């Protein structure tokens with residue numbers, strides 16, 4: 057049953073499971089754990105719709121590269137699935153077999169541990185069963201890149217799709233406007249004794265649950281751990297530890313422009329680095345998309361400028377030149393964009409500042425930077441894709457100088473894919489959660505979502521995070 061904690065203070069005395077956060081991860085977990093006589097509580101900080109008092113709790117200054125942390129997340133039931141784009145691509149086997157070329161280990165679990173949950177995750181995301189991740193325009197005959205495969209979810213909006221089940225599933229209590237503001241760690245038992253929740257009028261209450269799962273997205277999952285004084289005093293979270301470190305994004309870099317050769321198809325193309333490429337260049341993976349300028353810039357200011365020029369075309373002397381410019385789509389036929397893997401880097405991290413939000417929690421800040429290894433990945437992908445275009449007779453690529461000259465500043469924007477801040481590892485020396493997504497040193501605290509990613513690959517994160525969430529649900533169901 058979905059209840060509004062602002063007006064209905066009807067929490068039970070204790071629960072078997074308490075899940076914090078009603079986005080894709082939290083909703084999926086809640087529905088898998090409820091039933092069989094278990095009592096499950098899902099606490100969601102926002103309401104049914106966007107509201108400023110909830111969203112402003114996501115304010116998060118940043119340093120280094122801008123992550124647009126507030127805009128990239130939505131804080132109400134359904135979470136960021138309320139405006140995600142639905143692009144789905146599974147992790148590759150090599151994401152799990154080859155560690156990153158930095159001084160940190162990769163995934164501690166086998167690819168098969170996530171692969172077997174792919175059909176169920178596809179079903180959740182309304183992708184047709186058994187459908188292949190399709191190659192689009194497989195025109196590049198090369199060992200370094202292959203035609204990329206991805207599927208588009210409708211996109212699934214979790215709050216709408218699962219509204220009936222959230223309301224009707226036996227044993228499941230869903231409270232909206234119910235914000236987790238503290239985790240109370242008990243040193244004697246080595247477990248979380250209670251979580252503290254608050255409404256927007258600062259009415260606070262302790263909630264007892266046997267197992268607690270954080271599913272609030274990668275910035276907030278780390279924030280909750282860092283914010284808990286009892287976890288800090290108990291030595292579970294420390295300044296030098298991994299909580300909040302290794303924040304990763306997928307790098308969105310405009311590599312340059314291209315001009316197609318006559319006769320080449322004008323359809324957009326997507327390519328993905330092969331394992332051979334990654335080994336040869338010791339680089340990260342990347343999706344490269346070549347899109348025609350006429351497609352990507354037929355809106356906004358560019359559309360207005362083109363419209364203006366088109367209307368100017370008349371018998372006057374300059375008419376032919378202007379017509380040529382508008383048809384040619386200056387400055388080239390298309391642009392090359394990317395979704396590139398970033399390696400885990402402890403310096404990119406979430407920390408807390410002294411300022412507190414309206415509910416009394418310390419505010420987070422993100423420092424996001426590009427390491428030399430990331431720049432090298434971008435350079436390798438840029439240079440090799442340009443060569444492949446030429447070799448394959450597709451056309452000519454003009455790379456941005458900052459792609460190959462690493463002394464020049466590079467413009468990178470994020471994809472709103474936050475990962476890595478509670479990374480999975482075999483020991484606290486290299487991460488925050490173990491192979492079962494349990495926080496090291498705490499008997500009953502788990503994390504769901506892309507914050508547990510040890511490496512991020514170049515696959516969109518939501519489907520893989522659902523695969524891991526389904527695995528976590530199975531583990532928790534087996535345990536209790």
Ligand SMILES: Cc1cc2nc3c(=O)[nH]c(=O)nc-3n(C[C@H](O)[C@H](O)[C@H](O)COP(=O)(O)OP(=O)(O)OC[C@H]3O[C@@H](n4cnc5c(N)ncnc54)[C@H](O)[C@@H]3O)c2cc1C
Nearest residue numbers: 077079080081101131132135136141142143236505516518
């Ligand atoms: C514009 C955009 C486009 C995207 N497109 C894609 C795409 O095409 N493909 C893809 O794979 N991914 C995409 N993503 C990323 C995708 O949205 C996320 O991977 C996904 O939503 C993460 O799910 P989650 O459940 O872990 O976190 P979230 O969706 O962020 O959910 C977290 C939930 O926790 C709640 N919460 C937070 N704090 C508290 C608290 N203190 N107490 C209680 N509840 C709390 C929030 O209200 C929210 O409901 C996109 C993101 C954006 C912004």
